[in-house]
Amino acid sequence: MKDYYTSKTILITGGAQGIGKGIAQAFARAGAQVIITDIDQEAGQEAQEWLQNQELQVEFIACDVSEEEQVVALMEQVGQKYSQLDALINNAGIANPDVGPLQDLSISSFDKVIAVNLRGPLLCTKYALPLLQKATHPAILNISSTRAFMSEPNTFPYSASKGGLEALTHSLAVSLTKPRIRVNAIAPGWIEVGPWEKESKRYEPNHREQDKEQHPVGRVGLPEDIAEAALFLCSDKAGFITGQSLTIDGGMTVKMIYS
Numbered sequence: 001m002k003d004y005y006t007s008k009t010i011l012i013t014g015g016a017q018g019i020g021k022g023i024a025q026a027f028a029r030a031g032a033q034v035i036i037t038d039i040d041q042e043a044g045q046e047a048q049e050w051l052q053n054q055e056l057q058v059e060f061i062a063c064d065v066s067e068e069e070q071v072v073a074l075m076e077q078v079g080q081k082y083s084q085l086d087a088l089i090n091n092a093g094i095a096n097p098d099v100g101p102l103q104d105l106s107i108s109s110f111d112k113v114i115a116v117n118l119r120g121p122l123l124c125t126k127y128a129l130p131l132l133q134k135a136t137h138p139a140i141l142n143i144s145s146t147r148a149f150m151s152e153p154n155t156f157p158y159s160a161s162k163g164g165l166e167a168l169t170h171s172l173a174v175s176l177t178k179p180r181i182r183v184n185a186i187a188p189g190w191i192e193v194g195p196w197e198k199e200s201k202r203y204e205p206n207h208r209e210q211d212k213e214q215h216p217v218g219r220v221g222l223p224e225d226i227a228e229a230a231l232f233l234c235s236d237k238a239g240f241i242t243g244q245s246l247t248i249d250g251g252m253t254v255k256m257i258y259s
Ligand SMILES: NC(=O)c1ccc[n+]([C@@H]2O[C@H](COP(=O)([O-])OP(=O)(O)OC[C@H]3O[C@@H](n4cnc5c(N)ncnc54)[C@H](O)[C@@H]3O)[C@@H](O)[C@H]2O)c1
Pocket: 013, 014, 015, 016, 017, 018, 019, 020, 037, 038, 039, 040, 043, 063, 064, 065, 066, 091, 092, 093, 094, 095, 116, 143, 144, 145, 146, 187, 188, 189, 190, 191, 192, 193, 197
């Protein structure tokens, strides 16, 4: 992928930690100029420094993706400095799904998750369009979740937001055709992000045997697993793929469970 991504510019939301940080490292290693945006300034500065120390081309710009004015300002800043975007990766999300029983759910907490996980990708896509339209093979990648298709109890806002993001993906794919922008999703399963968090939140994973064994591949996922697929889906090697969602979950969602 090195040749393809050299001199390409990629914007990754929520790129300061976790899966987004893993994706940022992979694209920068492949030769891209990477812009990471995140609401967490401390994490963003840390990630920028960590990646720049690896001689990678990365810039952090702070932004809350659920706030329209901030997204407008972000894209203006990106446009002034980089003039075009080859890919937008909508990864930022409130990633803790369990909100407790429905009777106790505050509607404002539901709205907050929808605003970040669903409105965020829509806003970023809308205001990135003029920059994406300047690229030769522009691509959008939405990071959804297997929770879009199945649920644990009490995960209403998260599951609904990711279900919406899956639908937004195919809706955008059939709409953004003049000029042509491919739009796909990745639906990750359990991805261990402990070592990829900012220093004050970082932890070493300690998976039980049953955590690993419940995955047909025998382990929990890594940000690198998502990053590899992201590199492919945003490149011209995936030029005939649009409106699709790729589940990356070590096989958990195809496993039939009888008790
Ligand atoms: N880790 C998993 O097991 C898993 C599984 C399925 C899907 N996902 C999805 O992958 C994405 C990344 O998750 P993660 O596990 O790396 O989580 P994470 O919490 O490690 O990273 C998410 C990043 O998004 C940022 N963010 C949150 N709200 C934001 C906002 N309003 N504006 C800008 N940035 C914001 C956070 O500050 C953080 O840096 C999320 O969309 C999540 O739903 C994660």
